[in-house]
Amino acid sequence: xxxxxxxxxxxxxxxxxxxxxxxxxxxxxxxxxxxxxxxxxxxxxxxxxxxxxxxxxxxxxxxxxxxxxxxxxxxxxxxxxxxxxxxxxxxxxxxxxxxxxxxxxxxxxxxxxxxxxxxxxxxxxxxxxxxxxxxxxxxxxxxxxxxxxxxxxxxxxxxxxxxxxxxxxxxxxxxxxxxxxxxxxxxxxxxxxxxxxxxxxxxxxxxxxxxxxxxxxxxxxxxxxxxxxxxxxxxxxxxxxxxxxxxxxxxxxxxxxxxxxxxxxxxxxxxxxxxxxxxxxxxxxxxxxxxxxxxxxxxxxxxxxxxxxxxxxxxxxxxxxxxxxxxxxxxxxxx
Amino acid sequence: xxxxxxxxxxxxxxxxxxxxxxxxxxxxxxxxxxxxxxxxxxxxxxxxxxxxxxxxxxxxxxxxxxxxxxxxxxxxxxxxxxxxxxxxxxxxxxxxxxxxxxxxxxxxxxxxxxxxxxxxxxxxxxxxxxxxxxxxxxxxxxxxxxxxxxxxxxxxxxxxxxxxxxxxxxxxxxxxxxxxxxxxxxxxxxxxxxxxxxxxxxxxxxxxxxxxxxxxxxxxxxxxxxxxxxxxxxxxxxxxxxxxxxxxxxxxxxxxxxxxxxxxxxxxxxxxxxxxxxxxxxxxxxxxxxxxxxxxxxxxxxxxxxxxxxxxxxxxxxxxxxxxxxxxxxxxxxxxxxxxxxxxxxxxxxxxxxxxxxxxxxxxxxxxxxxxxxxxxxxxxxxxxxxxxxxxxxxxxxxxxxxxxxxxxxxxxxxxxxxxxxxxxxxxxxxxxxxxxxxxxxxxxxxxxxxxxxxxxxxxxxxxxxxxxxxxxxxxxxxxxxxxxxxxxxxxxxxxxxxxxxxxxxxxxxxxxxxxxxxxxxxxxxxxxxxxxxxxxxxxxxxxxxxxxxxxxxxxx
Numbered sequence: 065x066x067x068x069x070x071x072x073x074x075x076x077x078x079x080x081x082x083x084x085x086x087x088x089x090x091x092x093x094x095x096x097x098x099x100x101x102x103x104x105x106x107x108x109x110x111x112x113x114x115x116x117x118x119x120x121x122x123x124x125x126x127x128x129x130x131x132x133x134x135x136x137x138x139x140x141x142x143x144x145x146x147x148x149x150x151x152x153x154x155x156x157x158x159x160x161x162x163x164x165x166x167x168x169x170x171x172x173x174x175x176x177x178x179x180x181x182x183x184x185x186x187x188x189x190x191x192x193x194x195x196x197x198x199x200x201x202x203x204x205x206x207x208x209x210x211x212x213x214x215x216x217x218x219x220x221x222x223x224x225x226x227x228x229x230x231x232x233x234x235x236x237x238x239x240x241x242x243x244x245x246x247x248x249x250x251x252x253x254x255x256x257x258x259x260x261x262x263x264x265x266x267x268x269x270x271x272x273x274x275x276x277x278x279x280x281x282x283x284x285x286x287x288x289x290x291x292x293x294x295x296x297x298x299x300x301x302x303x304x305x306x307x308x309x310x311x312x313x314x315x316x317x318x319x320x321x322x323x324x325x326x327x328x329x330x331x332x333x334x335x336x337x338x339x340x341x342x343x344x345x346x347x348x349x350x351x352x353x354x355x356x357x358x359x360x361x362x363x364x365x366x367x368x369x370x371x372x373x374x375x376x377x378x379x380x381x382x383x384x385x386x387x388x389x390x391x392x393x394x395x396x397x398x399x
Numbered sequence: 400x401x402x403x404x405x406x407x408x409x410x411x412x413x414x415x416x417x418x419x420x421x422x423x424x425x426x427x428x429x430x431x432x433x434x435x436x437x438x439x440x441x442x443x444x445x446x447x448x449x450x451x452x453x454x455x456x457x458x459x460x461x462x463x464x465x466x467x468x469x470x471x472x473x474x475x476x477x478x479x480x481x482x483x484x485x486x487x488x489x490x491x492x493x494x495x496x497x498x499x500x501x502x503x504x505x506x507x508x509x510x511x512x513x514x515x516x517x518x519x520x521x522x523x524x525x526x527x528x529x530x531x532x533x534x535x536x537x538x539x540x541x542x543x544x545x546x547x548x549x550x551x552x553x554x555x556x557x558x559x560x561x562x563x564x565x566x567x568x569x570x571x572x573x574x575x576x577x578x579x580x581x582x583x584x585x586x587x588x589x590x591x592x593x594x595x596x597x598x599x600x601x602x603x604x605x606x607x608x609x610x611x612x613x614x615x616x617x618x619x620x621x622x623x624x625x626x627x628x629x630x631x632x633x634x635x636x637x638x639x640x641x642x643x644x645x646x647x648x649x650x651x652x653x654x655x656x657x658x659x660x661x662x663x664x665x666x667x668x669x670x671x672x673x674x675x676x677x678x679x680x681x682x683x684x685x686x687x688x689x690x691x692x693x694x695x696x697x698x699x700x701x702x703x704x705x706x707x708x709x710x711x712x713x714x715x716x717x718x719x720x721x722x723x724x725x726x727x728x729x730x731x732x733x734x735x736x737x738x739x740x741x742x743x744x745x746x747x748x749x750x751x752x753x754x755x756x757x758x759x760x761x762x763x764x765x766x767x768x769x770x771x772x773x774x775x776x777x778x779x780x781x782x783x784x785x786x787x788x789x790x791x792x793x794x795x796x797x798x799x800x801x802x803x804x805x806x807x808x809x810x811x812x813x814x815x816x817x818x819x820x821x822x823x824x825x826x827x828x829x830x831x832x833x834x835x836x837x838x839x840x841x842x843x844x845x846x847x848x849x850x851x852x853x854x855x856x857x858x859x860x861x862x863x864x865x866x867x868x869x870x871x872x873x874x875x876x877x878x879x880x881x882x883x884x885x886x887x888x889x890x891x892x893x894x895x896x897x898x899x900x901x902x903x904x905x906x907x908x909x910x911x912x913x914x915x916x917x918x919x920x921x922x923x924x925x926x927x928x929x930x931x932x933x934x935x936x937x938x939x940x941x942x943x944x945x946x947x948x949x950x951x952x953x954x955x956x
Contacts, residue, residue, distance in 0.1 A: 232722060343919065
């Protein structure tokens with residue numbers, strides 16, 4: 065598990081267990097500060113190992129972030145960041161007064177809320193279920209089967225659903241051939257939330273169980289044995305052993321999910337945009353894409369994207385704080 | 400613009416920007432009638448600023464001189480600007496460019512394709528054409544249905560733009576004329592204007608109206624693939640209808656819906672129609688963009704015709720005759736459904752006609768799709784708006800290297816060879832013995848390889864004057880020429896016909912909501928009342944200013 069590492073304090077010079085004994089310990093037992101250079105020399109191999117990740121993050125995440133300044137200008141790719149005229153907060157004013165943006169925000173929140181309730185817990189249940197299967201062979205077989213859809217692209221998933229549940233799909237045609245009415249699940253805006261949640265569950269629930277299974281595997285069987293000896297039944301064992309073991313992971317994932325809550329399936333939604341209409345399928349990401357890339361209103365789209373980024377950051381920080389309040393370690397903790 | 404059409408081969412024109420997005424369809428191509436499907440999804444920019452005229456610059460100064468040359472007399476001459484048809488190949492082809500002009504360089508070209516992307520390795524068609532060029536054109540082919548999105552992205556980064564970029568007129572990104580064209584693409588005026596074009600005789604053979612449409616901000620930027628005056632039609636599967644014993648007699652919009660319903664048999668997985676929004680716009684004579692009511696400019700979205708077209712399409716959808724996958728907006732597969740008989744009526748570009756024959760005659764020799772003769776929604780006299788002089792053009796990446804531009808223009812000169820030249824023959828039919836064999840009448844019979852390799856690639860870069868010379872499909876040239884000659888009598892010039900007008904960029908996306916609205920109203924998710932609201936929003940968010948902008952252009956004339 066990565067969790068314990070995340071909130072472990074940065075190794076200080078006091079690391080008494082260091083095998084080379086380089087970190088001298090002061091007589092009092094208090095750490096003696098090493099010079100910056102000595103720290104670097106000591107951690108050289110670790111620093112080298114972390115370097116590629118830092119470079120990657122800098123080039124693909126932090127450098128592009130400076131592009132956000134275009135949100136305060138009337139940006140044109142041909143005039144560049146500094147050649148475009150500055151217009152202050154005008155783009156943001158347009159964003160907040162745009163009914164299409166508000167519609168996109170509404171849809172985004174609706175999808176997030178719905179999926180938090182109906183999608184997020186599914187992998188947990190699946191993991192508990194699988195964990196109770198004793199035969200390792202059956203377990204790995206089921207695992208492989210439920211993982212598989214994760215590797216399908218959204219195009220395939222949507223096509224598959226269209227072929228199954230569409231108006232000319234397998235189910236509808238079968239019904240018609242037996243004299244019943246056909247139905248069309250794919251083009252009904254009212255049930256769109258259910259539809260995309262079904263798709264998400266089918267595609268990703270299996271993948272999501274991996275992390276929970278890993279958490280469950282760390283629980284010592286002795287705990288179960290001891291509880292059983294004490295007379296705890298199946299449900300009590302789950303309540304007092306399994307679920308507490310899962311709690312830190314669940315909270316961690318919940319926080320991460322909250323940070324992502326304004327990011328809801330760009331591909332999945334853009335693919336079904338025409339089927340159900342913009343009214344229910346336009347979310348912040350697709351809104352930004354159409355305004356920016358397709359209609360060429362880069363600055364306006366950047367402003368909308370930035371609003372989303374700021375809100376997401378606030379959500380992560382808030383949720384993390386909340387986790388601390390409940391005594392969990394959350395995503396990170398100040399040292 | 401005058402309303403009378405010239406009979407010169409040259410004068411085809413107009414597009415039905417009715418909705419550029421679904422109009423892909425209309426494109427039928429220049430030298431060869433290349434089909435582009437209708438109903439592309441989501442090409443943005445309905446009100447994309449078109450390129451344009453700059454104050455005080457005469458279009459005539461920017462375009463090449465017109466030096467026509469005719470190699471073969473057409474068997475079916477042009478009627479009112481319709482595409483001339485050639486039913487047979489001339490005995491002797493003329494080689495119009497004596498030696499391959501290329502330097503052996505490699506150029507990257509980006510083109511759309513509505514079909515299966517041909518293989519690059521060992522492609523005998525590419526090899527043969529590149530040999531005739533003397534340089535290699537390497538294609539980056541993108542799905543035509545989403546080409547507009549791809550273009551918008553590629554053009555935003557000027558240094559990554561390919562050497563030669565095909566841009567369909569309906570995919571012109573917002574701000575194309577105001578920002579993109581001058582920053583990204585080469586101004587060809589110094590190379591081609593006036594008599595300078597004489598170095599490239601096949602380009603000089605392209606009529607002036609077509610070149611005028613390639614002028615942005617008073618400078619010549621585009622290389623055209625001349626377009627046909629008639630661009631779209633509503634096709635039905637004549638072969639299937641015959642099997643069903645139905646002979647269609649469609650005189651008005653109600654007839655068409657009734658026919659679509661009659662053809663629908665959901666139990667056997669067959670529906671009457673695809674999304675017929677293009678048809679709806681045509682039969683209700685929705686103007687491409689603006690119309691003059693008295694002395695007032697009226698935008699298409701404000702017209703009764705537009706409302707009527709929406710109401711009709713909504714009625715069609717409500718009848719249940721539209722294939723469910725089309726209801727789900729899967730336009731990319733529309734052709735496939737139509738060609739496999741899962742839907743039997745479809746609006747498409749005229750060029751799709753011969754492409755469908757190319758793709759289907761092998762497996763189904765009886766395959767035949769036929770366009771309905773033009774009719775009006777209310778049964779009156781139909782009105783058809785002329786297609787643009789060019790629906791697809793290409794641009795060369797800006798370069799300081801004059802020789803490079805000259806070389807590319809020399810390659811374009813080869814590709815623009817008109818019907819009757821060896822160049823036309825090669826580009827359109829491929830290599831004899833490889834992509835076609837000749838039958839007893841001397842007509843080319845395509846081989847299987849032709850269907851995979853001879854896709855419109857070079858054809859989308861530049862083309863000679865329009866000509867229908869798809870002689871390899873039995874009966875096609877006759878049928879297409881006859882339909883066009885009949886339909887051409889209803890042609891009329893839309894307002895601002897054949898001109899590139901650069902709209903101020905702030906109006907770039909105000910027309911956008913209508914593309915979504917058309918889908919929503921058609922599918923019954925929104926009503927015509929929502930249209931009223933959208934029109935009001937359009938007016939207040941810049942529509943009225945846009946009207947004033949166009950009024951200003953009218954007043955100055």
